[in-house]
Amino acid sequence: MQVEEGEIFGFIGPNGAGKSTTIKLLMRLIFPTTGTARILGKSISDIEMHRDIGYLPEQPYFYDYLTAAELLDYFARIHDLTVADRKERVQKMLKKVGLETAGKIQLRKYSKGMLQRVGMAQAILHDPKLVILDEPMSGLDPVGRREVRDIILELKRDGKTVMFSTHILSDAEMLCDRVGVIVGGKLRGIGAPEQLVDMKTQGMEILFELAGQSTAPLLAKATRTGDRYRLQVPEQDLYGAIEQLRGAGAKILSVSQVRATLEEFFMDLVEADRAQAAAVEVSGK
């Protein structure tokens, strides 16, 4: 798997698929049995390379008795930043993640959402080239999530590369240039979201109104809300269906393309994975 420079890469998969594990392997928190990885062209055991990367762990937790400002300052020192530099950046970061006023409060008093923001701040504090975020939206309310999305987009604007993992597919769809889908510990697909879902068959959706009852066979397949019906048909059957409906006295309101979502693609994969696992079980007997 490869992440290109300057793109936003989403790493998606169900819980337990191995997203965090992969990221931890990259961060050398855990050690692989086989295989290699490189970041920014350097081996992952190159400690200097870590100057150029930022990492936000899953459900971050920090030192109880430090304040956010002190924590950021501590991390800044680890990065060998000068005193003046440190002060400036710490302030900037606190402002960026919306913790300006809470900077002097001890971290043990922070809510989950606030901790998430501190986590984000420490990940980008030292202006890294690559930012890796493990479930950055978790624990945030819609406002918070919006803010994180904005930060990620801003990072891209500044020429940074962002890689984040999530199980919220809509976020991935919205933000990512490319995604990697991991299910059951294996990479199942990689590419731009649209490309992936293009693999799914498309169809057409007809939205129509029909008062009263009708025995047209097509109606059985439609979903009904009051007098309105939605019917999905394969592309080739579109005109035939419209004719039938017109014959039944329906008023066609709209016809649109059904775009398979990432979610469906995703669920299919999960299903396939489960079926395979079951099959293995059965054959294993």
Added chain:
Amino acid sequence: MKRTAVVALNTFREAVRDRVLYNLLFFALVMMAASIIAGQISIGIEETVIATLGLSAISLIGLLIAIFIGVGLVSKEMDRRTLYALLAKPVRRWEFLLGKFGGLILTLAVNTAAMGVGLFLTLIYVKPTLERGDATVFVAVYFIWLKLALVVALALLFSCFTTPLLAILFTAGIYIVGLYVQELRDLPVAVMSPGMTAFTKWLSYLLPNFENFNIMAMAAHSRPVPGALVAQNTLYAAVYCAIVLTGAVLVFSRRNLK
């Protein structure tokens, strides 16, 4: 190296804010009680009693801190995952570990020094005239600190590969064993086979000998300590700590952090 210092100072700051230093209050109370008791029970040997009691208290309090906080240094960070963000930064695992060690022994140094001063003041209170041998109390406190440093190193080592509870038990266990290592060496030979004798002797050198650092008797009787002993004990502590910390670094470097 500089990063190690940064981690160390942060560890110190955290310990202080964690109200570890409140134990000093407790110690002050103990010293007051001691001087009162000493006055009641023994006439003419108040200094002996206070010195012994005080040094025992310093040792015990220091031990509790060294073992419990020592074990927590790494295991707390692993449990709560505060470690994860840190290790993604340009800092090596051994720098982190040594920094933690440095921070705690710094805390202990401040702690024992403060208690030592308190003890000294109590001694002055009961014995108005001073003699040269009275400085031995400070040497005794310094030796206690050396001993604590070694205990912290052991706590770190164990916490790197077992659960916190086991680490506490192992560390305490080795400490107790280490108190009797001296006896092991002096064990009467007649009872054992030559093989056993050699083994016990070898074991008695291998295990840390905490009795080396005990000069309570000398402090109690205000006898001056030869500089040679100070140098020897310092070296012993330093070398043994190096051994234990090397082990800890080796274990910690390859540990998977789930």
Added chain:
Amino acid sequence: MKLAKTIVLALVILQGGFFGVWKLQHSIDTQRAALKEERDYVLLSSPKLLRAVSLEYAPLMADFYWTRVVQFYGNKHVRGDANLEELWPLLDITTTLDPNLLPAYHFGAIFLSQRAPGGAGRPDLAVQLMERGIKANPDYWRFYEDLGFIYYMDLKDYKKAAAAFLEGSKNPKALIWMKAMAAKIAEEGESYETSFFLWNDIFTTATDKQIKENAKTHLLLLRVHEDCKKLDQLADEYQKRFGRRPKRVSELNQAGLVQGDPVDPLGYEYVFDDNGKAVLNLNSPLLEKQLFLERFK
């Protein structure tokens, strides 16, 4: 490559470290031994304070000190040291920590009381110890035996000795001889039979090795003392008959005053010294023991 380097470095540190520790420990040991000359065994001077500090571990501490007592006496005794000054503080602490530690009292009765260098030569402290023991263990009649023993053997106060034996005999568990002993001492004071009986009783009932050893030696020397007394009497008789003191014990045999050549319990012939008094043969091992126990007579 980096891994190999790390492993090598680690091994060097570990190897070098333990070697350094080994060496350092040796030098520390030497240093501490040099400092340890005085007051090495008495860690804390005040028994009461020590007891207060030990809390529920007092009996345990007592055991610890008791071990020290035995070691201490063993070491000093072997070295022929005349200075057993610290025996009393040790026993004081031990029995304060655990007033029911019976062996400590028995030990004190013998070795505190006995004159130097075999003991501390402080029968007064021994009496104090026994009185404490009796107070804490009123049902243990043997302490009365020990008390009586001290008065009889070392203080030569036969009145008090008899009183002690009498008091002890009142205990229903006491053996019958206690009463007889009280009477005999009250009447005769010191006698060979009494001394022999008491040492023998100690020898047979004691469990402590050192006490047993000591009692055995005393029994042998008692025998020697009696033998020499008899031989002196016979020598006087000889002088009456032949006008001079005998030079060798075999002369007594030849004169028909004894049957066979008189030998000490270890089989060595007695000899007469320059004053014509019977003494132990120079070759007899008993001589050394006699000199040791009676050095400061």
